[in-house]
Amino acid sequence: MKGLNTLLGTAGLAAFLALGEAVPRLGLVKEEYFPPTGEIADALATELADSAFWSALGDTLTGWALGLALASCAGIVAGVVISVVPYLREATASTIEFLRPIPSVALIPLAVLLYGTELRSVLLLVVYASFWQVLIQVLYGVQDVDPVADETARSYGLGTWARVRHVLWPTALPYVMTGVRLAAAVALILAITAELVIGAPGLGSRIAVAQTSQAVPEMYALIVVTGLLGLLINVGARTVERRALGWHQSVRGEVAV
Amino acid sequence: MLDVRGLRKVYEGSGRRVEAVRDLTFTVDAGELVCLVGPSGCGKTTLLKCMGGLLAPTGGEVLLEGRRVTGPPPGMAFVFQEYGRSLFPWMRVGENVELPLKQKKLSKARRRELVRDALHSVGLADAVGAYPWQLSGGMQQRVAIARALAYEPRVLLMDEPFAAVDAQTRADLEDLVRRLWRERGITILFVTHDIDEAVYLGERVLVLSASPTVVQEQLKVDLPDARDQLNTRVSARFAELRTHVYEQIQAAKRGGPVTKSEAVPKSDGRPSH
Numbered sequence: 001m002k003g004l005n006t007l008l009g010t011a012g013l014a015a016f017l018a019l020g021e022a023v024p025r026l027g028l029v030k031e032e033y034f035p036p037t038g039e040i041a042d043a044l045a046t047e048l049a050d051s052a053f054w055s056a057l058g059d060t061l062t063g064w065a066l067g068l069a070l071a072s073c074a075g076i077v078a079g080v081v082i083s084v085v086p087y088l089r090e091a092t093a094s095t096i097e098f099l100r101p102i103p104s105v106a107l108i109p110l111a112v113l114l115y116g117t118e119l120r121s122v123l124l125l126v127v128y129a130s131f132w133q134v135l136i137q138v139l140y141g142v143q144d145v146d147p148v149a150d151e152t153a154r155s156y157g158l159g160t161w162a163r164v165r166h167v168l169w170p171t172a173l174p175y176v177m178t179g180v181r182l183a184a185a186v187a188l189i190l191a192i193t194a195e196l197v198i199g200a201p202g203l204g205s206r207i208a209v210a211q212t213s214q215a216v217p218e219m220y221a222l223i224v225v226t227g228l229l230g231l232l233i234n235v236g237a238r239t240v241e242r243r244a245l246g247w248h249q250s251v252r253g254e255v256a257v
Numbered sequence: 258m259l260d261v262r263g264l265r266k267v268y269e270g271s272g273r274r275v276e277a278v279r280d281l282t283f284t285v286d287a288g289e290l291v292c293l294v295g296p297s298g299c300g301k302t303t304l305l306k307c308m309g310g311l312l313a314p315t316g317g318e319v320l321l322e323g324r325r326v327t328g329p330p331p332g333m334a335f336v337f338q339e340y341g342r343s344l345f346p347w348m349r350v351g352e353n354v355e356l357p358l359k360q361k362k363l364s365k366a367r368r369r370e371l372v373r374d375a376l377h378s379v380g381l382a383d384a385v386g387a388y389p390w391q392l393s394g395g396m397q398q399r400v401a402i403a404r405a406l407a408y409e410p411r412v413l414l415m416d417e418p419f420a421a422v423d424a425q426t427r428a429d430l431e432d433l434v435r436r437l438w439r440e441r442g443i444t445i446l447f448v449t450h451d452i453d454e455a456v457y458l459g460e461r462v463l464v465l466s467a468s469p470t471v472v473q474e475q476l477k478v479d480l481p482d483a484r485d486q487l488n489t490r491v492s493a494r495f496a497e498l499r500t501h502v503y504e505q506i507q508a509a510k511r512g513g514p515v516t517k518s519e520a521v522p523k524s525d526g527r528p529s530h
Contacts, residue, residue, distance in 0.1 A: 146342045148337055148339045148342035148343050149342055149343065149345060151306075151311055151335075151337070152335070152337060152343045154311060154329055155309055155310075155311060155329045155333075155334070155335035156329070156334070156335075156356070156357035156360060156404075156408060157329055157331055157357065157360050157361070158356075158357075158360055159360075162360060166345070166356060167345070170345065170347040173347075247346050247347045247388055247390075248346070248347075252390070
């Protein structure tokens with residue numbers, strides 16, 4: 001069954017690539033704007049041989065990883081504190097609901113004003129966008145603590161910190177994982193956007209350069225790279241989730257008792 | 258050992274005021290196994306949570322060895338009805354049993370010894386490395402009991418611990434509790450809604466009234482110390498005692514005193530409160 005799925009997936013991808021090759025060649029779309037798959041592949045190979053490409057990739061990944069790490073830590077700490085301190089959740093709910101929907105790209109002018117084209121500009125946007133993903137999930141996760149589990153912990157003399165560590169955190173962990181996975185995808189989008197619009201060094205600014213210099217196949221090749229990055233990030237996040245949550249219902253499946 | 262004096266608990270919230278427990282006074286002596294029975298919804302769990310320091314009573318007090326209970330006392334362990342939710346699914350059986358011991362700041366060697374001993378006592382020495390959800394319901398409740406034993410409590414509070422397991426497992430677990438009580442000399446307060454279970458297990462049975470709760474009657478169970486599922490349950494005395502408790506509970510539901518009081522055969526129980 002799994003083998004069949006892999007086979008179908010490969011066949012589908014191959015058909016898609018073949019379509020990408022055939023449609024421009026047949027003149028159905030302008031080759032200038034939609035280069036055939038083969039040309040994109042050639043451009044990609046040239047990119048991979050260029051050291052400037054690798055440093056751009058490094059810049060993008062640095063912005064992504066740093067931003068995601070900052071946002072995750074801040075989101076987790078803020079989420080736990082807001083949930084544990086009495087009345088803080090109620091007091092912050094309206095502010096969170098107001099700040100959360102602000103699109104991160106609306107902060108681009110602010111980022112430019114503050115940091116110009118530095119890495120810090122990218123970080124500002126990435127952190128703002130991914131922070132809420134993590135925070136919201138942590139808030140939900142903490143609410144999910146089973147009263148019986150909490151009472152058990154209390155009856156055995158576990159203090160606040162021990163309960164956060166042994167009951168609240170493991171309960172919230174599946175939610176945190178989901179939050180970080182969503183945040184990882186959002187962080188990549190924002191990192192590329194920031195580079196593209198602000199001109200901070202990275203894959204985004206390289207795409208912009210390719211566009212202005214009419215290097216259409218190179219532009220597509222870079223877009224393919226960003227897509228592959230997104231795919232890798234998602235697969236990686238899911239693997240980590242699976243490993244860390246072996247005990248959780250969603251992962252362990254049915255158990256014969 | 259355990260002193261409950263004039264305990265009262267009123268729940269207040271969203272315009273509703275519910276008096277769950279009105280006025281409860283009773284004592285449990287050191288090393289006693291006392292069963293609490295009462296009609297369903299009579300505030301048994303509320304009472305137990307107040308005793309365990311998990312709920313603050315509205316009035317009255319609970320004393321453990323002469324000291325007033327204000328939070329969960331160190332010498333007391335709790336076994337909950339919902340074993341599946343009381344055990345932590347993210348920890349293996351051994352870790353579940355060990356966690357409270359870490360809070361007691363015991364050495365690693367001592368912790369390991371206590372965990373091994375407790376799991377051995379409940380017949381689950383092999384299950385240390387399993388996750389709770391890989392075990393059957395009865396086994397999970399054994400793990401919860403082992404966790405309580407390893408904590409070395411002087412008082413064990415059990416809140417309808419066997420209400421959710423099948424009848425055969427239940428009989429085994431009842432015998433386990435009797436055995437552990439005799440072996441370890443722990444004071445046990447066992448809450449149940451099952452009259453047979455109360456009479457079979459207890460040295461004394463406290464019958465509670467319907468909510469708002471008071472103690473309806475205290476009854477000494479004068480069955481022989483060595484009990485077994487086959488013979489004890491068919492003995493004439495067992496039948497008399499269970500009939501008596503049953504009548505008390507029916508009377509409690511109606512809200513009056515028992516009418517057939519002559520049915521109390523030679524009971525040296527303390528006068529009801």
